[in-house]
Amino acid sequence: MITRVVALISGLLFGLGMMVSGMVDPVRVIGFLDFAGQWDPSLAFVMGGAIAVFMPVYLLVVRKMEKPVCETDFRLSQKKSIDAPLVGGSILFGIGWGMAGICPGPAVTSLSGGNFGLLLFVASMLAGIWLGCQLQSKLESDDQLKVSHAQMN
Structure with a gap:
């Protein structure tokens, strides 16, 4: 129960921070994102401030704590390489962000405003996440099938 309460409070603070900083606009x-036109650098200060707060805490957590306060262990990615899915996903994310002017976190935060366009954006985003998971699962099962077939030969 405490994990859910902490998650709810964290999500509310994150959403409030995005609203106050203007990242939902x-x-x-x-x-x-308009470097060639009327560039507005204000969000760079928002991101810089977030990194300045996050980085020392992250380094403290990774180096000092044995386990999280509300969990049994840390769930940090073990992946250290840059591969095609990472690059492809980054490119798709950047194109979508540039076209819509909004990324997933602010989109979910802005849903409370009743904007139909944002509702469509979030529904499309969730459909894309589901489709990506299905595709990844299929690719992984195909890879396992190839490995099994190679081991039999």
């Missing part, structure tokens, strides 16, 4: 986000 697509016009501001597109202005930040």
Whole structure:
């Protein structure tokens, strides 16, 4: 139960931070991404501030704590390589962010405003996540099938 309460409070603080900083405003986000036009650097300060708060805490957690407060262990990625799915996903994310002017976190935060366009965005995003998981699962099962077939030969 405590894990859910902490997650809820964290999510509320994250959403509030995005609203206060203007990261839920697509016009501001597109202005930040418009390097060739009327560039708005304000979100760079928001990101810099977030990194300045996050980085020392992250380093403290990774180096000092044996386990999280509300869990039995840390779930940090063991993946250290840059591969095609990572690059492809990054490119798709960047294109979507640039076209819509909003990324997943602010989109979910902005749903409370009743904007139909954001509802469509989030529904499409969730469909894309589901489709990506299905594709990845199929690729992984195909790889396992190839390995099994190779071991039999």
